[in-house]
Amino acid sequence: MDIFLTNSRSRTKERFTPLDPANVRVYVCGPTVYDRAHLGNARPAIVFDVLARLLRHVYGAEHVTYVRNFTDVDDKINARAAETGRDIAEITEETIGWYLDDMAAVGVAEPDHMPRATRYIAQMVAMIADLIAKGHAYEAEGHVLFAVESYADYGALSGRSLEDMIAGARVEVAPYKRNPMDFVLWKPSAAGLPGWDSPWGRGRPGWHIECSAMAQDLLGASFDIHGGGNDLMFPHHENEIAQSCCAHPEGSFAKVWLHNEMLQVEGRKMSKSLGNFFTVRDLLDQGIPGEVIRFVMLSTHYRKPMDWTAEKAREAEKNLQLLSQALDVALAAGGASDGGNGDVLEQVQWSLLDDLNTSGAITALLSQAKFLTKLQSEQRRVDGEQKEAGVLDMAESFLSGLRLLGFLELLKARREAGARIDLTSFATRLAEIRATAMETKDFSEVDRLKAALVAAGVEVRMSKAGVELVPGAGFDASALEGLE
Structure with a gap:
């Protein structure tokens, strides 16, 4: 089975060929843990959860390594601690717990690795020192900055020249920068702020270096897929590429870049000032089930803007009811209760293989669900010796499709609650x-x-x-x- 993915770097849909089929490696940028995950944060978590499920379906669960990080050192976290008077470690630990609970509620399985930035400080310091030694970074007034002009391909991911980026970006004005686009790798920490000893004094890392250090440590100098929201393409992902390729020129960093589009609410950008800002927990507490949130998210292709509306949530409820009824039929027919990793309905599979077309996969799954429930309504016997030819295969295919899209676990939980x-x-x-x-x-x-x-x-x-x-x-x- 060939998977085709739209590579943000080449701007084309490409056949995915892993560097090592026995170890397909994926890195996705995770949340900065200072508050509840908002609805937009759930989109990449759900999208790349489906990608991980698909890769495991194609290559085998034991041959996929999926990493999603936690940023637990950041000025937003420091500000929250100052605002509340709470300990930073307490805030980050609590927020990570919230995030994992909320993502589990929408059917997101935990990745193989969930590294925290604060546990990779030594690797970051080593990478920064190496960049200085190779002439790609410099120290200035207690800061260490990456020299963007030292990397000739800077801007290749976003497709913009250095001049365009300077003109269009809000860059920090600092007299110690050689170039306005140079970005911070290390900065000094004042008393009361998190800090670690380094060759450049007590300080803390800049945002971008953490992902490069963690990806290098867990996946190597070259790996298969890097994902995240398209708001991260510049400057975060652009900076990751520059520092990683300069620190490890023997590698290529990420081979394929995938970016999901942003989320709107009722046709407008989600904003607290507009009164349309929701956390995942807000919706769950309002009685909107996690499977509804997941269904609405996956009903739009990941590369298109997604509009969350109350009408879409109601429609998702109706469709999930159909899937729930078909789940009962499939289990009664003798399908494997865990969905297995067997054959999936062809239309579901081919939709997902074609650049994660989750909308097409859901349409195919609903069509199959209607057929299964029709069998029930006609009261056909589908067990024992009178089992109809192909019904068990269809039941198992349907359950595998639910599992691949991440609905099986959620619907079974609802079914068990009802029982x-x-x-x-x-x-x-x-x-x-x-x-x-x-x-x-x-x-x-x-x-x-x-x-x-x-x-x-x-x-x-x-x-x-x-x-x-x-x-x-x-x-x-x-x-x-x-x-x-």
Whole structure:
């Protein structure tokens, strides 16, 4: 199976050929841990989670190394500590916990490595010293800066000349810089700020050097894929390339660069001033399930701007309900409950192989779900000796597709939560008060109980045959506690 990815550096869609198929290596820039992850932070986490799943599907789980870092030394963290009076280590530890919990809620599996910048200071100091020795960096007034003019290919990733970058960038004006675009590798730390001893005095690293040092240590001088949001392309990723290639000219740093587009909310840039700023936890606390957030994110191609809207969330709920029903059918048909790593429906697979076309993959998965639920509605026997030809294969393919897109674990968790609440008693109760209401013409109790069930994420189906209650994708079992 060939994977095709749009390489930001070449600006073309390319066939992905790993440097070593036995060790496919991926590095993705993670969060700066000073506050809750906002909705935009979730997009790269979800996108590159799907990429990691796809790579493991193609090359084998044991042949993929996925790294996503935590920036736990940064001026924003220092400012938060000063603002709250809390210890920096306490803030970063708490925020990392929040991030991992919130990403797990939207189905993001933890990478193989999650390095923290503060644990790689020694590697950063060594790389900076090497850059100075090779003439690519210089010390000035307690700072160490990278000399961008020493790297001839600076700007190749973003496609801009040095002059254009100087004209369009907001650069720090400092008299000790030889060139306005030179960027900080190391800076002095005042008393009360995090700092480490170095050949240039007590200080702390600049932002860009951490990813170069961590990638080098965990993945080597050359690795396969570097990812992140397109807001990181310049200056962060441009600077990573420059310092890494100069420090390790024997390597090529990242072979393929992938960048996801930004997120909007209801057609506008997400902003606190506009009142449309949400953290992932905000949405979860509002009762929007993690699988809904994931579904909406993956319904738009990663290279296109994504617009989060309430309407898309409602539509996602409906589609996830279909996937949940098909999950029940697939498991009843005998499909492997963990989704395995077997064959995936061709349309799902080819969509993902074609530059992570998650939207196309979801469309194909929904089509398959409709077929599986049709089997259920027609009450065809799909077990024992009368199992229909190909049904088990389709069930396993469907489960593998759910797993590949990261929905299987989330939907199974909802299914298990629903199983812990016996909806039969609620169905019986609703049928009884409905029968009484048909005689008295007073449907207030029917409406009350139905509204409570719907609010808890239960689909209420009432017909002449009786009452059927089906837990939906957003089912919240706790909401039914104490309901009479």
